Each structure stands twice: as C-alpha cells, then as structure tokens.
Amino acid sequence: MPRRSPTAADEVRGLARLGTLATTVANADEPQRLRLTGGAYSVVYPVVYTGLTQGLERRRGHPACAVSVRHLADDCLDRFHDDVEAVVHDVVRRATAPIDNLDAWICGLINSATVNGHRRRRGEIGALQRPRAPKWLVDGLGGDRWLVHLAVQMLNWVGNPATAGSQVWPVDSWTALRCRFTGDWDPAADVDVRHDIEAVLRVMRAKREWYERYVEGPLGHKHVPVPRFAPESPGTLAPALDLLDVGERDDLYMRELAHLAMTAMRTRLLAGEDPRTVVAEVINVAFGDGAGLAMDGTQHVSDATGEHVGRLLRDQDRISRIVVAVLAVVEDR
Structure with missing residues (x-):
C-alpha cells in the first residue's frame, strides 16, 4: 500500500x-x-x-x-x-x-x-466588549432593576450577529425574560416590553454620541434576514428588517415636518405677509388641529399634541415669542 x-x-x-x-x-x-x-x-x-x-x-x-x-x-x-x-x-x-x-x-x-x-x-463593529450600564444610564432609568437589566441585554444584542426576523429587537425572548425577572405573567407582557425598550432608548439617546457609537453603529452591522421560502400569497413581499424603531420614525417625521413648516413660513414672510398670521396658520396646519396623517398613513402627531398646540396658539404672548424666533431664523438664513 x-x-x-x-x-x-x-x-x-x-x-x-x-x-x-x-x-x-x-x-x-x-x-x-x-x-x-x-x-x-x-x-x-x-x-x-x-x-x-x-x-x-x-x-x-x-x-x-x-x-x-x-x-x-x-x-x-x-x-x-x-x-x-x-x-x-x-x-x-x-x-x-x-x-x-x-x-x-x-x-x-x-x-x-x-x-x-x-x-x-x-x-x-464598535460594540461594547463587556456591556455594562453606565451610571448615567442607571440614574436615567430611575434605578429600575428590570430596565437596567434590559439595557444591558440591548447592549449585548447590538453586538450579536443574530437577527430577530423582521424586528430590530428580540421582543418575544425578552417578553419571557421580563416575566421571569419580574414575576408578572401578564398576557400583554410583549406590549410592556416594547414600551420598556422605548423607555431605555429614550434615555440612551440623551447621550447622542454614546448612542451612535455603541448602539446605532453596531446595530447597523446586522445582516438583513433573507426568507428561505417564498411568501405564501403571490404578489406579497416578505417583511424587511426595519432598523428604525417607532420612536426614531416619529422623530424623523417630526424633523421633516418642522423643516417643511419653516420653509413655508420663510416663503410667505419674504412675500410680505403678516408674521403673526403666517406663524399661527403654518404651525396649526403642521402640528395643531389641522395636522394630517403621515404619508405612510400613521398618525405621528397625536390628537393630544394637536390640542396642546391649539391652546398655545391662542396664547398671544407665546405667539409673539414664536414670531420673534422665526424672524430671527429667516433673517439668519
């Protein structure tokens, strides 16, 4: 051989x-x-x-x-x-x-x-190698043990190459974790977890540079999941991984809305229209009772927000201060 x-x-x-x-x-x-x-x-x-x-x-x-x-x-x-x-x-x-x-x-x-x-x-990929909740994050969450624990889970997750199907966060897994952690076996616990995630993200975003470096950046390295099988219904598309959560989509929409409102006010003011009338009308259309739906059909400006803006617009002193601020922006541009 x-x-x-x-x-x-x-x-x-x-x-x-x-x-x-x-x-x-x-x-x-x-x-x-x-x-x-x-x-x-x-x-x-x-x-x-x-x-x-x-x-x-x-x-x-x-x-x-x-x-x-x-x-x-x-x-x-x-x-x-x-x-x-x-x-x-x-x-x-x-x-x-x-x-x-x-x-x-x-x-x-x-x-x-x-x-x-x-x-x-x-x-x-920029994720924390040993995720821990910094003191400012713990304080921002009021020291709540579950929210702090969830924050650490989120910091772990962004550096994990796995995905959660068409969702950004593994809500189902964290729902079970929340039930075990708190002892609260609420049938609607998944809704609570989504609210908890939003609460943690709000505090994290307060440190914008930290959030972009340790959360948003690593999260962007996750691979978009590709369905192994075609959708059952012809002509339908499999859900894509949405890297923007609800809070970020609302924030993005409000920023775009504010930009459009400022552009409209600037155009009308440069045309010689009365500043108080322009400011009141544009703000009401964009954010007040006249605010409509977003292009995707979702109501980003809530009814409560619209009513609040309406009350502000009836306060003449506030209108005056807003007019001064708007005129300063227009003059600066």
Whole structure:
C-alpha cells in the first residue's frame, strides 16, 4: 500500500509536538502561513464541535444540529465557524511549548478562546466588549432593576450577529425574560416590553454620541434576514428588517415636518405677509388641529399634541415669542 503524503494537519500536529507551531506560523511567508492555518482549522473544527457546539445545540433545543456539522442550520453554522476561527486564532499563537496530545490541549483552550473571539468581533463593529450600564444610564432609568437589566441585554444584542426576523429587537425572548425577572405573567407582557425598550432608548439617546457609537453603529452591522421560502400569497413581499424603531420614525417625521413648516413660513414672510398670521396658520396646519396623517398613513402627531398646540396658539404672548424666533431664523438664513 502506497504511503500517504503528510497533510497540513499532520504538519501542524508535528510542529505542536516539537513546541514550534506558534513560532513557525509567526515567521512563515504568506503561502505557508495559509497552509498551516488551514491545517489547524482541520484539527480544530471536530474538537470544537464535540467539545462545545454539540452541547450548545442540545441546550438550545436543536436536536438536528447536534447530529453533525453537516446538519447545522445556517445561523448555527455561522456561530460554529466563528468559534472555530477564534480557537484557531489562539492555537497558532499560544502553541509555544511541546504538546503531545493537541486535541486534548485544544479542549482546554476552547472556552477562553471563544470568549476572547466573541469580544474581538464585538470590538470590530464598535460594540461594547463587556456591556455594562453606565451610571448615567442607571440614574436615567430611575434605578429600575428590570430596565437596567434590559439595557444591558440591548447592549449585548447590538453586538450579536443574530437577527430577530423582521424586528430590530428580540421582543418575544425578552417578553419571557421580563416575566421571569419580574414575576408578572401578564398576557400583554410583549406590549410592556416594547414600551420598556422605548423607555431605555429614550434615555440612551440623551447621550447622542454614546448612542451612535455603541448602539446605532453596531446595530447597523446586522445582516438583513433573507426568507428561505417564498411568501405564501403571490404578489406579497416578505417583511424587511426595519432598523428604525417607532420612536426614531416619529422623530424623523417630526424633523421633516418642522423643516417643511419653516420653509413655508420663510416663503410667505419674504412675500410680505403678516408674521403673526403666517406663524399661527403654518404651525396649526403642521402640528395643531389641522395636522394630517403621515404619508405612510400613521398618525405621528397625536390628537393630544394637536390640542396642546391649539391652546398655545391662542396664547398671544407665546405667539409673539414664536414670531420673534422665526424672524430671527429667516433673517439668519
């Protein structure tokens, strides 16, 4: 029987026994480094699957994924590849002493390597590597234990490559978490969780730079989920992942509305119309009783807001101050 040629995996095991694997990889040229890294991947992936992934998949309730690597579902396979890559990263850097049983040595490395790999990936997209609620956030949430816990979950989630279907946040999972955390098994708990998420986001957005860096930025790296099956009804589209929550959509709409209102007032004022009349009419149409629906059919200006604006417009002193402010903006432009 012809003798089998040594593979890259054989070379990796041999270098590990000699204690020169890390040094050889560090000093290798590009082709040799890729060969040795590929060999390390061949050694590592079955160890990671049996030593980590298989147990995780059983605990997740994925019996099919716990059969073999070939049976891993798409998301589970992505997580598996991330874990293998993290372990390979540590193996080719930490194998500096002779290792007789490389597989057993890798088993002892898995936990620390995958944790460090997870933190590295979070850092690459700008997410906090060890999410904690800063003091200003805790204070802004009134020290509420559940809201603080939810804030940490949100900071964890933005750095996680997983998606929540067509939603930004995994509301269903956090609904169950809220019930366990608070002991309140309310049938409408999902509504409460959505309100809680909005409450946390409002406080986070108070520190705009922090929010954009640690929440909005990492969240933008999530992949939009692609449906595996076509929609059941012909001519219908699968729901897309909306990266703007309700609060952000309302804020965006109100900003656009304010810009349009300012443009309308400026045009009429430059045409010589009476400032008090222009300001009162435009504000009423845009934000008061005359405010209509947004283009998507949703009511971004609530009835209560419209009534409040109407009362303000009947206050002549307030109108005067608004007119002065508007004229200052128009003159500045």
